[in-house]
Amino acid sequence: MSTSFQSPTPRGYYGEFGGAFVPEMLYPNVEELQQRYLDILADADFQAEFQQLLRDYVGRPTPLLEARRLSARYGTRVFLKREDLCHTGAHKINNTVGQILLAKRLGKKRIIAETGAGQHGVATATVCALMGLPCVVYMGAVDMERQRPNVARMRLLGAEVRSARSGSQTLKDATNEAIRDWIANPVDTHYIIGSVVGPHPYPDLVARLQSVISEEMRRQLLAQTGSELPAYVVACVGGGSNAAGAFYHFLDEPSVQLVAVEAAGRGLDSGHSAATSVLGRPGIIHGSRTLLMQDEHGQITEPYSLSAGLDYPGIGPLHAHLGASGRARFVSITDDEALTAVSELSRLEGIIPALETAHALAALGQLGAGPEEVVVVNLSGRGDKDLETYLNNLDKLL
Numbered sequence: 001m002s003t004s005f006q007s008p009t010p011r012g013y014y015g016e017f018g019g020a021f022v023p024e025m026l027y028p029n030v031e032e033l034q035q036r037y038l039d040i041l042a043d044a045d046f047q048a049e050f051q052q053l054l055r056d057y058v059g060r061p062t063p064l065l066e067a068r069r070l071s072a073r074y075g076t077r078v079f080l081k082r083e084d085l086c087h088t089g090a091h092k093i094n095n096t097v098g099q100i101l102l103a104k105r106l107g108k109k110r111i112i113a114e115t116g117a118g119q120h121g122v123a124t125a126t127v128c129a130l131m132g133l134p135c136v137v138y139m140g141a142v143d144m145e146r147q148r149p150n151v152a153r154m155r156l157l158g159a160e161v162r163s164a165r166s167g168s169q170t171l172k173d174a175t176n177e178a179i180r181d182w183i184a185n186p187v188d189t190h191y192i193i194g195s196v197v198g199p200h201p202y203p204d205l206v207a208r209l210q211s212v213i214s215e216e217m218r219r220q221l222l223a224q225t226g227s228e229l230p231a232y233v234v235a236c237v238g239g240g241s242n243a244a245g246a247f248y249h250f251l252d253e254p255s256v257q258l259v260a261v262e263a264a265g266r267g268l269d270s271g272h273s274a275a276t277s278v279l280g281r282p283g284i285i286h287g288s289r290t291l292l293m294q295d296e297h298g299q300i301t302e303p304y305s306l307s308a309g310l311d312y313p314g315i316g317p318l319h320a321h322l323g324a325s326g327r328a329r330f331v332s333i334t335d336d337e338a339l340t341a342v343s344e345l346s347r348l349e350g351i352i353p354a355l356e357t358a359h360a361l362a363a364l365g366q367l368g369a370g371p372e373e374v375v376v377v378n379l380s381g382r383g384d385k386d387l388e389t390y391l392n393n394l395d396k397l398l
C-alpha cells in the first residue's frame, strides 16, 4: 500500500494502474529513462537550468488572479492560476522545457512528439528551436484541419509535421505513429510525451515537471488568502498533465478537494463523448494500464469532444487511481456547457480561455462551494488557437 499519491511504485504503479507495457524493441529506451530520470531531475545543474528557463523563457511564476466577477456569479472565492500566460499559451511548455533538458543529458540528437490540439506540438517545436535540435511532430489529419494555426506555428518554428491518417485521425493515432518512429529510431531519438500518459516513467516524469504549478499556487495562496490550502482545486483532464501539476502538492492534503473535469462531448450517452472515467474500463493503451474507452471486445472506442485537446480515449494512470480511490471527484461537461463557460469568462473577466480550460470553468456551478471557500481553477490555456471553433459556434457564444 502506498502512503503518498505523489509517487508511483518503482515499477510505475498507482494502485492497479500504470506500469510499462512496451514492445521489446523499446525496452532499452524506456529502461534508460526509468533508470536515469530521477537522478537527472534531482541534479543541481539540471534544476538551475530548468528554473532559469521557467523564469526567463516560460514567464514563471504565472499569476494567481482572484476573479471577483466570476466569484460573485458563483457565490464563492474563485482564483485563476494563469497558465494561459505561459509562453506559447498553455501549461504544456513546462513539460517540454524539462524534457528537452533531460534529452540533452541523455545525449539524444533528435526529438519526436505527438499532438492533439497542437499545443504540445507547438511547445515541443519551440524548445527544439531554442536548443537547436531537429523535431518531428505527429498529428492526426482531422486535428491538422481544425487546428491550422498551430500547424503553421510548428512549421514556422522549424518542425516537420507528419499527419496520422489511421483510425479517427486524432490524438491516439498520432501517438501510435510517434511510438512507431521511436521503435525505428531507438538510439538517437527522445520522445517527448505531452501528458501524464504512456509507459513508466512518463506519467511520473511529466507530473513532476508540471508540479511547479501547485508549488507556486501554495505560495501565492498563502500570500493572498493567509492559507496555503484552498477548499477546491479544479482542472480539466485530457491525458491529465495540467490537472496533475495543479493537484500535485495537494495530493497528500486530504482537506483539499480535487476536481477533475472531463469532456462529455455531446453527452455521456450520445456515443460522442470523451469522459473516460465514466465510460472507460481498465485496459492497456500506449504502454500503460489505465481506464480506457473500449467496446465489449476490447477495441478502443473513438472518443469525441469539440475540444481537440480532450478527445483522448484514456486518462493517465495517476488519475485513474485518484478516481478509483475516491481522492479526486470526476465531473463531465458537454461541448455546449463548455462554450457557455467560454463566453462567461470572456465577459466577466476579460479572459478568453482555451476550449479545454472552459470545461474546468463550467464545473464551478457543480461544486457546492461556500461563500468563504477558496476555489482554484487551473486556467490551462488561452483561446487564441480555438478562434475558428468559436467563430463556427457564435450562436452559442453571443
Ligand SMILES: *Cc1c(COP(=O)(O)O)cnc(C)c1O
Residues within 6 Å of the ligand: 090, 091, 092, 117, 119, 120, 194, 195, 196, 236, 237, 238, 239, 240, 241, 242, 243, 309, 310, 354, 356, 357, 380, 381, 382
Ligand atoms: C493539451 C491541453 C489540455 C489537456 O491536456 P492535459 O494533459 O490533460 O493537461 C488542457 N488544456 C489546454 C489548454 C491544453 O492545451
